[in-house]
């Protein structure tokens with residue numbers, strides 16, 4: 001009997017219940033996957049707590065996984081039984097088996113195994129869209145990236161280095177700072193000890209950064225805005241400390257720009273999805289980016305994975321193994 005981790009009501013990690021499930025069957029345009037690795041992302045915490053709405057309860061949360069196609073629904077032509085695939089987006093990942101719309105799956109190239117795929121697809125495509133599309137980072141760019149030693153953060157360090165940019169990263173401990181530096185972050189700020197606005201001003205000779213990538217939200221607002229040069233871009237893409245409160249447009253003084261990107265919007269078409277994933281796979285296969293899945297839990301212990309991610313005890317990626 002397959003198992004899934006279901007949420008019957010919003011709550012803490014204990015609300016995640018490991019239970020038996022019936023084997024689903026793929027409908028038109030869908031495939032059935034046997035999952036071999038599942039990504040744990042911060043969005044799973046937003047779904048668990050209710051910060052982000054779920055279509056209904058009970059629900060199986062999780063937005064990232066990798067596995068083997070074991071069944072194909074009517075009308076699916078681009079995939080067949082035995083294909084190795086991964087996805088980032090469709091809700092319902094915390095399960096041994098699941099159905100996924102075929103057009104949301106990417107085929108895994110040789111050299112990318114299931115655990116590697118589940119450690120990087122959602123986070124890596126997020127970084128790719130942030131650094132290549134939301135703001136086109138290049139060797140002349142100075143950027144501030146919060147949570148630089150996290151799952152998204154460590155990939156951003158390496159991608160920014162590959163683009164030749166100057167990256168300033170924030171972290172909450174010296175150990176995390178060391179890790180960010182090893183992964184290519186140019187300057188590291190330990191927010192437990194230093195005021196990040198003052199330090200950014202010093203590091204940029206008072207000019208400010210071209211772009212700030214902020215996934216922390218409540219705790220770093222509005223200070224992140226003070227780290228930008230005039231006409232710089234504030235990219236608010238997450239809420240790990242809570243959501244950014246409503247604010248007056250005049251907070252964007254200095255002719256700042258603001259955006260709230262979502263990876264779903266940047267991979268909405270199959271072409272966007274494939275372009276993004278292909279670029280990410282190339283970065284990894286050419287060894288410009290090394291993915292660190294520092295934390296691996298059995299599916300039945302999803303609650304522990306949430307506890308560690310939420311308590312800032314993790315670095316790099318977190319995965320579940322069915």
Ligand code: NDP
Pocket residue numbers: 040041042043122123126147148149150151152153170171172173176215216219237238239240241242261262263264309310311312313314315316
């Ligand atoms: P991380 O591994 O980065 O974990 C979150 C990190 O945020 C922590 O390790 C911690 O780093 C930092 N943090 C700062 N304040 C807090 C706080 N109060 N509570 C918890 N953590 C805090 O997670 P992910 O890699 O999964 O995701 C990173 C961020 O990117 C999340 O906010 C997520 O929502 C966002 N995201 C957004 C996407 C989008 O499409 N918009 C897609 C993917 C991710 P430290 O201790 O060093 O400060």
